Amino acid sequence: xxxxxxxxxxxxxxxxxxxxxxxxxxxxxxxxxxxxxxxxxxxxxxxxxxxxxxxxxxxxxxxxxxxxxxxxxxxxxxxxxxxxxxxxxxxxxxxxxxxxxxxxxxxxxxxxxxxxxxxxxxxxxxxxxxxxxxxxxxxxxxxxxxxxxxxxxxxxxxxxxxxxxxxxxxxxxxxxxxxxxxxxxxxxxxxxxxxxxxxxxxxxxxxxxxxxxxxxxxxxxxxxxxxxxxxxxxxxxxxxxxxxxxxxxxxxxxxxxxxxxxxxxxxxxxxxxxxxxxxxxxxxxxxxxxxxxxxxxxxxxxxxxxxxxxxxxxxxxxxxxxxxxxxxxxxxxxxxxxxxxxxxxxxxxxxxxxxxxxxxxxxxxxxxxxxxxxxxxxxxxxxxxxxxxxxxxxxxxxxxxxxxxxxxxxxxxxxxxxxxxxxxxxxxxxxxxxxxxxxxxxxxxxxxxxxxxxxxxxxx
Numbered sequence: 260x261x262x263x264x265x266x267x268x269x270x271x272x273x274x275x276x277x278x279x280x281x282x283x284x285x286x287x288x289x290x291x292x293x294x295x296x297x298x299x300x301x302x303x304x305x306x307x308x309x310x311x312x313x314x315x316x317x318x319x320x321x322x323x324x325x326x327x328x329x330x331x332x333x334x335x336x337x338x339x340x341x342x343x344x345x346x347x348x349x350x351x352x353x354x355x356x357x358x359x360x361x362x363x364x365x366x367x368x369x370x371x372x373x374x375x376x377x378x379x380x381x382x383x384x385x386x387x388x389x390x391x392x393x394x395x396x397x398x399x400x401x402x403x404x405x406x407x408x409x410x411x412x413x414x415x416x417x418x419x420x421x422x423x424x425x426x427x428x429x430x431x432x433x434x435x436x437x438x439x440x441x442x443x444x445x446x447x448x449x450x451x452x453x454x455x456x457x458x459x460x461x462x463x464x465x466x467x468x469x470x471x472x473x474x475x476x477x478x479x480x481x482x483x484x485x486x487x488x489x490x491x492x493x494x495x496x497x498x499x500x501x502x503x504x505x506x507x508x509x510x511x512x513x514x515x516x517x518x519x520x521x522x523x524x525x526x527x528x529x530x531x532x533x534x535x536x537x538x539x540x541x542x543x544x545x546x547x548x549x550x551x552x553x554x555x556x557x558x559x560x561x562x563x564x565x566x567x568x569x570x571x572x573x574x575x576x577x578x579x580x581x582x583x584x585x586x587x588x589x590x591x592x593x594x595x596x597x598x599x600x601x602x603x604x605x606x607x608x609x610x611x612x613x614x615x616x617x618x619x620x621x622x623x624x625x626x627x628x629x630x631x632x633x634x635x636x637x638x639x640x641x642x643x644x645x646x647x648x649x650x651x652x653x654x655x656x657x658x659x660x661x662x663x664x665x666x667x668x669x670x671x672x673x674x675x676x677x678x679x680x681x682x683x684x685x686x687x688x689x690x691x692x693x694x695x696x697x698x699x700x701x702x703x704x705x706x707x708x709x710x711x712x713x714x715x716x717x718x719x
Contacts, residue, residue, distance in 0.1 A: 263289045263495075265711055266514045266524040268502045268539065271299025273688040273700045274530035275487040276328065280708030282491055286715070289522055290491070291514070293501035297488050299532075300660060300690070301697065303481030306653065308605040310479045311563050313655040315697060316594070316612075317341065317473035317480065321446075322698035324705070325483070326474075332486040337478070340471030345598050347577030350379055350421055351586050356573070356642060359422065364472075365447070366414050366422045367391075369462040384417030392456040405666055406443070407435040413457060425581035429592055431695075432557045432617030432661045442668040443695060475600055483697075505529070506543045511684065526711050530688040530704075532556075534659045544682055550675035554668070554691055556659040558624045559591075559616040562635035565650040568607050572644030575609060580642070584619055590638045591617050608650070613639055618663065628654050662691025684714065 265281060267274045270292030278290045296302065300314030318325040320340070329335055349356040360377040362370030368388050375385055391413050397404065404412070410423035419435065428435035431443060441448050447457060454460040476482035488496075497516070504515040505527055512527040529536050533556055541548035579594035594612040597604035604610040613635040616623040626634065632652045639645070672693060679685055686707045694700040 260513075261289070261520065261522045263287045263522060263524050264715065265289075265526045265528060266291065266505075266512065266522050267528045267530055268505070268514065269299070269528075269530035269532075269535075269689070270294075270297040270496070270498065271530060271532075271689070271700075272301045272484070272487075272697060273690075273694065273704045274299075274528065275484065275491070276701050276704035277528055277530060277688065277708050278491055278495070279328075279487050280705050281711065282495075284708075284712060286708075286712060287495075289495055289497060289524070291497045291500065291502050291516065293499070293517075295499045297496075297498060298481060298484035300657065301480055301484055303479030304653070306651065307565070309563075309565050309608070309610050310596075310603045311610070311612075311653060312475070312480045312596075313561060314657070315480060316596070316599070317475045318697040320472060320474050322696075322702075324698040324701040328701050329476075329483065329486075332483070332490060334476060334482060334486055337476045337482060338474050339477050339600060339602075340474045341578065341599055342601065343471055345576050345578075346471075348426075349577055349580035350425065351580055351582045351588060351590075351642060352379055352421060354586070354641075356580050358577070363422070364461055365427060365444075366410055366418050367447075367457045367461045369458065379421055380417050384415060384421075387415030388418055389458075390415075391458045394456070396451055396455050403439060403441045403666055403669070404448075405436050406438045406440045409440040409448070410435070413451070420585060421583055425583045425592070429581050429617075431664065432559055432591060432614075432619070433663045433665075434618050437663070437665045439664055439666050439668050442664045477602060479603075480697075502539060504542065505539060507682065525715065526684040526686065528686045528688060528707060528711075532660055532689065533662055533691050536687060536689065540685075540687075544678070544685065546678035546681065547675065547685070547687070550671060550678050551687070553671045553674070555663040555665070556691070557616070557618045557661040557663055558621065558656070558658045559614060559661055560624060560631050560635075561655045561657065562613045562615070562632055563596075563653040564611045564613070564636065564639065565604065565652075566609050566611070566645070567650065568609050570646045570649075571609055571611075572646065573642070575611075575643075579612075588638050588641070589615060589620055589623060589634060590642075591615060591619065593639060593642070611639060611643070617661065624656065624658070662695075664691060664695060684711075686710070 265288040267290040304311045348359045361373040410419040501517045537551040575595040591614040596610040
């Protein structure tokens with residue numbers, strides 16, 4: 260039986276970061292990833308000179324964890340911000356793409372003039388948005404709000420319908436009346452608590468509008484995975500073999516691999532997608548699995564389409580568009596990939612990405628590959644206008660990979676922590692637990708690596 264200090268089940272960004280932190284401090288570990296590639300949702304493909312980020316295409320720059328890790332890995336010179344010269348975001352409204360007013364951050368207006376000139380909102384809706392400055396803070400006896408309740412209370416029904424639902428809830432492919440504003444957008448909640456008005460606070464903080472909120476790397480988001488992988492000892496990585504079972508044994512754990520190998524360790528980090536984590540730990544740690552089961556997931560499809568530049572009627576002068584639930588389109592959103600970041604398409608070509616499925620349209624995932632690609636093309640054509648077939652189309656399905664962080668998420672995490680206390684040395688990591696997005700996953704992985712070292716008596 261092989262022995263090591265830590266087994267990490269899962270080679271996504273959480274597992275890789277944990278391994279990297281342990282490796283820096285000389286802690287022995289084995290990372291096991293069932294697929295043939297590391298990175299999980301985070302990864303980049305190259306097709307005929309196009310760069311396709313098949314999961315997240317960027318990270319939030321206001322959270323320092325991703326930029327800090329990139330700096331440690333020598334990636335800082337390769338960080339590229341989103342295109343500030345063409346940063347419009349569109350909303351599909353009544354069958355037409357309408358620009359989100361300049362200066363509107365999420366649902367928060369920071370510039371009055373562009374809002375008043377916007378065709379996206381009625382006069383009543385505009386006045387209600389501007390009146391946010393006079394809306395009182397949330398009552399102290401309200402513990403938590405959904406995205407829908409928060410946005411409607413502060414900005415009105417039109418803001419929720421046309422921006423809050425497709426943008427804030429759309430990022431997480433969920434129902435705004437169920438998703439937790441406090442868990443998913445704690446900074447906006449904190450701004451209200453501190454300043455009262457989000458509009459006033461955001462205007463002071465971002466009024467100049469010069470900084471990019473998101474960034475990636477010159478060769479795609481997968482550069483982060485590649486750099487992490489290169490920083491790890493190859494002999495401590497097992498790629499292409501699933502973890503079949505985990506169990507307590509003595510004062511540690513035993514991990515059973517599908518190929519028959521067993522690995523004994525003092526600590527076990529389960530850094531798998533939620534449903535996979537739930538299945539793995541259920542036989543030996545049922546109370547932990549029960550807590551994880553309380554976080555539902557949604558499935559999505561991502562479809563890329565490459566075109567000659569002249570084959571698309573729309574100017575593609577922005578990052579892309581979102582689609583309110585009230586629109587008849589089956590799209591959730593679309594990204595103008597070759598506009599959003601430089602170098603994503605060869606000269607004279609454009610790259611588009613569409614999103615389908617989610618909690619809004621789960622039936623889309625039952626379609627076969629050709630039907631999904633055709634659905635994506637048909638819906639995009641209605642919005643953008645195509646003058647012929649694409650150069651190629653590529654589909655990626657993400658089954659049960661989008662956590663639905665609903666009201667009461669904090670109580671679920673508390674239940675998970677209580678369940679874990681019965682199993683010292685067992686840690687769970689991943690998107691949808693204490694982490695939402697790349698920077699959060701990195702930050703939580705670093706905390707877990709530190710906790711493992713402290714528990715082993717090695718200090719921080």
